[in-house]
Amino acid sequence: MTTESTTELAQPAGLDSTAAVAAAAAAAADVDREARFPHEAVAAMRAAGLLSASLPADLGGRSASITELAHVARKLGAACSSAGMVFAMHHTQALSLRFHATEGPVAALTRRIAETEALLASSTTEITTGGDTGSSTCAVVPDGDAIVLEKNAPVISYGAYADYICTTARRSAESPPTDQVLVLCPQDETELEQTSQWDTLGFRGTCSPGFLLRTRTSPDHVVPVPYSTISAHTMLPSSHTLWGSVWLGIADAAVDKARVQVRSAARRTPGQTPPQAAKLADLLVLHQRFESSVATELRRYEDFLASGEDEPTIGFAIAMNNLKLDTSLAVVDVVAGALALTGINGYREDHAASMGRLLRDAYGPQVMVSNDRIRANNSKLVLAYRGRA
Ligand SMILES: Cc1cc2nc3c(=O)[nH]c(=O)nc-3n(C[C@H](O)[C@H](O)[C@H](O)COP(=O)(O)OP(=O)(O)OC[C@H]3O[C@@H](n4cnc5c(N)ncnc54)[C@H](O)[C@@H]3O)c2cc1C
Numbered sequence: 360m361t362t363e364s365t366t367e368l369a370q371p372a373g374l375d376s377t378a379a380v381a382a383a384a385a386a387a388a389d390v391d392r393e394a395r396f397p398h399e400a401v402a403a404m405r406a407a408g409l410l411s412a413s414l415p416a417d418l419g420g421r422s423a424s425i426t427e428l429a430h431v432a433r434k435l436g437a438a439c440s441s442a443g444m445v446f447a448m449h450h451t452q453a454l455s456l457r458f459h460a461t462e463g464p465v466a467a468l469t470r471r472i473a474e475t476e477a478l479l480a481s482s483t484t485e486i487t488t489g490g491d492t493g494s495s496t497c498a499v500v501p502d503g504d505a506i507v508l509e510k511n512a513p514v515i516s517y518g519a520y521a522d523y524i525c526t527t528a529r530r531s532a533e534s535p536p537t538d539q540v541l542v543l544c545p546q547d548e549t550e551l552e553q554t555s556q557w558d559t560l561g562f563r564g565t566c567s568p569g570f571l572l573r574t575r576t577s578p579d580h581v582v583p584v585p586y587s588t589i590s591a592h593t594m595l596p597s598s599h600t601l602w603g604s605v606w607l608g609i610a611d612a613a614v615d616k617a618r619v620q621v622r623s624a625a626r627r628t629p630g631q632t633p634p635q636a637a638k639l640a641d642l643l644v645l646h647q648r649f650e651s652s653v654a655t656e657l658r659r660y661e662d663f664l665a666s667g668e669d670e671p672t673i674g675f676a677i678a679m680n681n682l683k684l685d686t687s688l689a690v691v692d693v694v695a696g697a698l699a700l701t702g703i704n705g706y707r708e709d710h711a712a713s714m715g716r717l718l719r720d721a722y723g724p725q726v727m728v729s730n731d732r733i734r735a736n737n738s739k740l741v742l743a744y745r746g747r748a
Pocket residue numbers: 448480481482483484485488489490491513514515516517562565567723724726727728729731732735
């Protein structure tokens with residue numbers, strides 16, 4: 360039997376995240392305290408080619424698998440959850456390009472994004488529609504040989520730092536709210552008027568205030584596939600698997616801190632098992648269930664991608680929604696359990712065992728597209744579903 364941590368993961372062959380994880384960990388406390396962008400970690404991601412990793416190899420990326428990306432997201436999440444969320448959110452957009460923007464004029468843009476290690480943000484929610492990402496009020500409007508788009512976005516993570524903001528909008532001013540497209544708004548052709556602050560409980564380094572976004576860009580920047588297809592095939596499953604992996608990283612960090620505390624208690628009472636050890640054993644049950652849930656759904660998504668199908672089944676959509684519901688609650692349970700185990704040291708802000716940042720971050724997942732919205736979507740899906748999710 361070895362004494363290795365259950366949270367250790369093998370480094371995926373193609374993606375070396377060592378420097379990015381180290382940079383993220385070193386700056387995590389300051390990023391949280393100052394609610395500032397984790398620029399050191401993102402610079403290290405760029406330097407290691409991690410931002411282009413999910414883009415297609417024949418357009419300058421590395422066609423990394425969702426499982427490889429999830430490994431890195433988890434490591435980053437354990438080091439600094441804001442840096443992890445930036446990585447995860449970026450790749451949900453990059454994967455959308457990989458699967459839906461490789462042909463026609465938009466392919467040149469995908470290549471440029473890969474070659475420049477560009478950072479992609481997303482604006483899917485809107486003041487008028489809240490977390491209902493499947494409908495938009497704003498619309499793409501032709502303007503000479505360009506298009507214009509104006510969106511009132513309640514939240515755009517790292518919007519001020521991104522090279523492109525991938526924005527959902529109605530296809531045209533005449534289109535119904537659900538007939539949406541995805542538009543890549545380049546930083547140098549987009550005006551961002553900040554409309555709110557980002558002074559939040561957790562995920563403070565994602566720097567996600569509201570913006571009035573105005574862009575005038577080329578019609579080639581509209582992804583030529585309906586957003587409903589992009590969402591079902593890529594955006595929703597990649598978000599829920601990669602976000603869940605970051606949140607699992609938060610749980611890893613909490614368990615690792617708890618383990619150090621239990622070992623230190625054991626050293627103080629040689630020959631006796633400290634009472635905290637039983638709590639740690641219980642905590643590992645929750646953690647293992649969390650890990651299994653992410654691993655199972657990653658496999659499900661890999662299988663779906665390998666099938667080459669365009670449209671996932673209803674059962675797949677429910678499973679991906681369940682992953683988000685499950686992991687967004689599991690992360691709170693694990694961190695809260697770790698806090699109960701570490702006692703006053705975990706409660707202190709100035710102790711190595713502090714759970715403060717992890718606990719605050721752990722409450723973000725439930726509102727990051729409200730769980731109530733996801734339950735409401737599931738309640739519609741189950742009416743048409745005859746299998747077992
Ligand atoms: C850290 C973080 C980063 C984010 N980054 C981005 C980003 O980069 N880009 C982006 O577009 N968005 C992002 N979001 C998501 C965005 O903040 C919210 O999903 C969006 O602003 C909606 O906010 P809301 O929860 O107030 O609105 P709503 O979704 O309207 O929810 C408001 C309330 O209404 C209730 N509710 C709504 N609908 C239902 C229903 N059908 N049934 C029952 N109850 C319901 C919910 O319980 C909720 O309490 C991010 C969120 C977080 C936490």
